[in-house]
Amino acid sequence: MKNDHLEWTVAYRPGTLLARSYKAGKLVRETKRETTGAPAALTLAPHQTTLTANGTDVAVIAVGAADAQGRAVPDAGHTVTFTLSGPGRIIGVGNGDPSSHEPDQFLPGLTLIDAAGWREKLTTGSDLDALLAPGLACDDWPAAFARDTKARTTPESKLVYRATLDVPALPVDSTLKLLLGAFGETQTVYLDGQRVAEGTSAALTLVDLKPEQLVPGRHQLAVVATPFARADIYENLALKKLAIVRIDSPAPAWQRKLFNGLAQIIVQTTGDSGQIVLRAESAGLAAATVTLIAKPKL
Structure with missing residues (x-):
């Protein structure tokens, strides 16, 4: 015995390993280890x-x-x-x-998707349907949120903004919300050519979306806005994230x-x-x- 500890080596085979200790010929303690069966x-x-x-x-x-x-x-x-x-x-x-x-x-999971590649087009509204058409190529449109935007508008002008959303596969039972900044005094929002919301920029900051509206893949987001009355607002508009999709998924x-x-x-x-x-x-x-x-x- 060393440090009140006994050990010895035995050859393994399935069964029961029984250890007994005696003092003055009398059994004082007994312990055993058994080979177990399969987990049940x-x-x-x-x-x-x-x-x-x-x-x-x-x-x-x-x-x-x-x-x-x-x-x-x-x-x-x-x-x-x-x-x-x-x-x-x-x-x-x-x-x-x-x-x-x-x-x-x-x-719980949280995924944020920024709308990317913003472009803008100035219109009087007569060609609005064509500018909102799904799949429309707008790479030749000017980059959005130019500082001189207000100077180029008239009282009849509307601004059409377009961007893309790349959506990953969504966990089951996810909830989706589109978080919006202010694009103009009033704004109407379209997703893949379908109108999803409209109102004043102050009131329209959150849009509930359905999973079937944002299946995995690339989507097109468009906003038709009435230009801001103040020209200085456009000076910092390009620095803001004006549209973000928030995806909340259960744990x-x-x-x-x-x-x-x-x-x-x-x-x-x-x-x-x-x-x-x-x-x-x-x-x-x-x-x-x-x-x-x-x-x-x-």
């Missing part, structure tokens, strides 16, 4: 089940896999998906694998792969009291649930 069910073991409903208290929950006899399987590597209900939120997952590139958090499902048969998940209270139920699922394994109680702060 997930397990959840929180370090505490009663939380204070203060918005900061947490429970750290060990996630594992057990065989049909309930023994922990140390080499399980299943991907586990988590869902939560009640006054709690998941704030992180982990598994201790130093080589893992899995995310520790699964958060992906929380998940983590077991490493050496284990993972962890951290659940935090929201500040409300009640039952928090965490459910863990993995293909081919029986699911596991654990209930936490969030009690009011005393």
Whole structure:
């Protein structure tokens, strides 16, 4: 014995490894290790089940896999998906694998797409339909937002602005909004030749869009504006981002792969009291649930 520790080497074979210790010929302790079967069910073991409903208290929950006899399987590597209900939120997952590139958090997504390549055309309105036609090439139009724009207008003038939007594939259940700056005193907005909004520039700053209006690919954005009354506004217009598509996507499902048969998940209270139920699922394994109680702060 060295440093109160005993160790020895044995040849491996499946079965039970039993260690017994004796003192004065009397058995004082016994422990064993058994070869486990295939993973059959997930397990959840929180370090505490009663939380204070203060918005900061947490429970750290060990996630594992057990065989049909309930023994922990140390080499399980299943991907586990988590869902939560009640006054709690998941704030992180982990598994201790130093080589893992899995995310520790699964958060809502935000994508911003700037309209690019702005061009402008001055018109009296008689050729407006042609200037708004989908697919119209406008590379020969002047660059938009010139400082002398006001000097070139008349009381009957309208300005047609065109740009492109390159839209990536959208996650399911995304919401889309077009954020608008002021192009003129009044403005009418067209997407791929279809009118989507009109109003004064002060009121028309946000347009809700549907996913079918912005399928992946290149789209054409056009704005028909009544020129500003003040000439000085055009001096800095080119420096502003006047049209941005905001794409909000829901958070992906929380998940983590077991490493050496284990993972962890951290659940935090929201500040409300009640039952928090965490459910863990993995293909081919029986699911596991654990209930936490969030009690009011005393």
